[in-house]
Amino acid sequence: MSKENSIGKTDKKYYSFAAPPNELVLESGEKLGPVKIAYETYGQLNKDKSNAILVEHAFSGDAHAAGYHEGDDKPGWWDDLIGPDKALDTKKYFIICSNIIGGCKGSTGPSSINPVTGKPYALDFPIVTVADMVKVQKYLIDHLGIKKLLSVIGGSMGGMQVLQWVASYPESVLSAIPIATTLKHSPQQIAFDEVGRQAVIADPAWLNGNYYDFGQPERGLAVARMIGHITYMSDRSMEEKFSRKLKEKSKNLKFTSDFEVEGYLKYRGDTFVKRFDANSYLYITKAMDYFDLSGDKLIPRKKKPGIRFLVIAFKSDWLYPAYQAQEIVKLLKARNVNTTYCEIDSTYGHDAFLVEIEKESHLIKHFLRSVSGENGEEYEYSI
């Protein structure tokens, strides 16, 4: 979409809290403080503060979900979904997106300065969980004076946070839109994360996490990211994008990239190390692997929260396969939660949640209208 439909210039804001001796108590029992949270908001909060939607970012995302930062030509990561007249319509809704704790895009994480030592936390940073990420967001929402969110929405790890909001603060959420996500990682998902971590840890430049004075463990982190990118695409989308096309290359060099797909992965790996902290990579993937809201943990038995769900999955997503979304839906239906499920026909694999904007917009727009009471009757979705 063009820049004209954009929310325009946006700014990163910060909220700090939990200064010692009132540190934040994490799920592990460890304490952390002060905590700084980077966030952005789009649109206007209405008088009764009932139009707020929290957007949750995925693994390597950040608070910059929409609009443009000064001097930057690249819009936020979900700009096609957030803006005037878009699915998350900034004329109607007040959109909030914050960077997760443990991250490296403005919120407190392993690369932040530990006030006790005056140096980056590195591995002294406590283990954080998805519940901790959401707990910190609750502080932010309270700070903004919002009692109840109209909706929480996000894909991939963003979807885990959506589910965690329902588990942790069921009274503070009117509706939830988890996309391309799961109640818990399968061993295969854990395995992919673990290989990425091992690639980082195997890099001698990692220095047991204390690399901040010397530069990132770039090679290991790049390999980790390359693995990630394979899992984000489908076999078919790779075929459509690269086929077996060869790159131009010097014939004399062995084991340089021959195929276009190799060059693409290398490029993705190399750019990632410039923007993402290796220790954050370890902490956040661990948080995903520990995440588990199966059984009674999402919604306690005999309790039916007044929450409505729109659950979205993508047919070619093999990293978070549709059967995992169906498990969420089964669990919700068993608790009599008002749930709509849609499996979008896409060839983009896991990336689809960032790409299939038109199909997602259609679903989200109508779902939010219905949640806000704008629709006269229930809307049935089919794609």
Next chain:
Amino acid sequence: MSKENSIGKTDKKYYSFAAPPNELVLESGEKLGPVKIAYETYGQLNKDKSNAILVEHAFSGDAHAAGYHEGDDKPGWWDDLIGPDKALDTKKYFIICSNIIGGCKGSTGPSSINPVTGKPYALDFPIVTVADMVKVQKYLIDHLGIKKLLSVIGGSMGGMQVLQWVASYPESVLSAIPIATTLKHSPQQIAFDEVGRQAVIADPAWLNGNYYDFGQPERGLAVARMIGHITYMSDRSMEEKFSRKLKEKSKNLKFTSDFEVEGYLKYRGDTFVKRFDANSYLYITKAMDYFDLSGDKLIPRKKKPGIRFLVIAFKSDWLYPAYQAQEIVKLLKARNVNTTYCEIDSTYGHDAFLVEIEKESHLIKHFLRSVSGENGEEYEYSI
């Protein structure tokens, strides 16, 4: 199966040829010599030399396909399939298995001594292709006095060599059994190989391939192997084997393995570096990625070789998905080649070709009987 049904004690043999100035000319035009080939044989070659079956090993396999080496309790890698009264019945057939060129299990490869320098070849070893692997096997078969193989059989990269035999020496093969394989790697398969290679190359201990005096690039190679093992199993077989079970561990250590699946991958990576050469890893994965017998390359148009095919795939194999086997079958049917296709229902993923012995045995046994003219009529397979 028990040791009693085994072929018993076996020995590795060697065949050397192509001594300078009569070096082997490789597909690239480069020359290599002398070439040494490690191989094993089981059973007896009959008088008219018509009962020979060539077994092709997969990526990290070797010539030791069956029986036991002196002092070793572990049988060869396909011992359940090869032996008296087994599918590859050593009472009837003469079985040959050789280590591929470029490998590190006795045949000439990058870790072999370069006669020109007196040091290991390292990256001075020429690029070898699957066609080169098969060409070397043809030398061995000629050396053994065999004009025509009763069958060529193998899974994964072994299956590529099977197809290559048909392409390179159609007159020397009576039947072919490619299992869990493809006419060419998809971009996704190339991508997984490339990430493995990058993990090796990223390890500073790789030293541009010149690590032989200092020890293997163990960390990078272990990460590469971990990636491989994820692709060899299915989502479901991992779920059945590990679920989300936790390992016992020291609570104080961050980023050690928590989940059993992590420990398994770590173990697999760590044992691999003790038995496999890192440069061989690079050369052999490249050979797989370059392999391409699509179009007219397997069987030239207007030419129908008198070869019979049994093509086997496994339903849960997502590394070499069944659609790739079906592409082989389509191509063969279009050339009017007598072809039987079977998709075995298995949850083991790509590993299935090493695990689903009973189902494979059933198919292979009857197919070979039919090829040898032992069956009165055509046998139709269904599982």
